[in-house]
Amino acid sequence: MRPQDAPLLAVVLILGLCTLAGAEKPSPCQCSRMSPEHRKNCGFPGITSEQCFELGCCFSSSVVGVPWCFHPLPKQETQECVMEVSARKNCGYPGISAEECASRECCFSNAIWQVPWCFFPQSVEDCHY
Incomplete structure (x- = not known):
């Protein structure tokens, strides 16, 4: 890495941390009322529930063959x-x-x-x- 790349790297890291800090765990209704067949993937293979919630997404491993980390229903x-x-x-x-x-x-x-x-x-x- 070149010395002039350091400020750019710092900005990218700060923006990434701000994004993670801004995400809030969805409510239980936003997650449990989502039908498994309508889940849209929000994570990556092997993501933990904690990592998923940090992204502001829902996590449920109770149904195989569908995303376990998925986008929540809209807030009301x-x-x-x-x-x-x-x-x-x-x-x-x-x-x-x-x-x-x-x-x-x-x-x-x-x-x-x-x-x-x-x-x-x-x-x-x-x-x-």
Whole structure:
């Protein structure tokens, strides 16, 4: 390594450490409610659960033939609202507002077209690592 490469190496190392420090462990619902067949790989062969969580990803080795370190479901306002879109049970009507949905004590997310935006929450008792 040439002496003039040292500052560049230092910047790369600092950015890498900042990225790792910024990642937070996903919630249990973000991980356990992800169907194994929908998992998207987030790690590498032989990754440990600790390394996976440091990347902000989920880890479960309970199912063979699918990624064990995988990207979590998106965060929601409450854990009861974290679920795959296929698990949503409609709690409203097309075009419902977030306010009307909340008045029904349901979850609201309009990020994906053609799925229920207002949907019933689920108990978090099934959420675990």
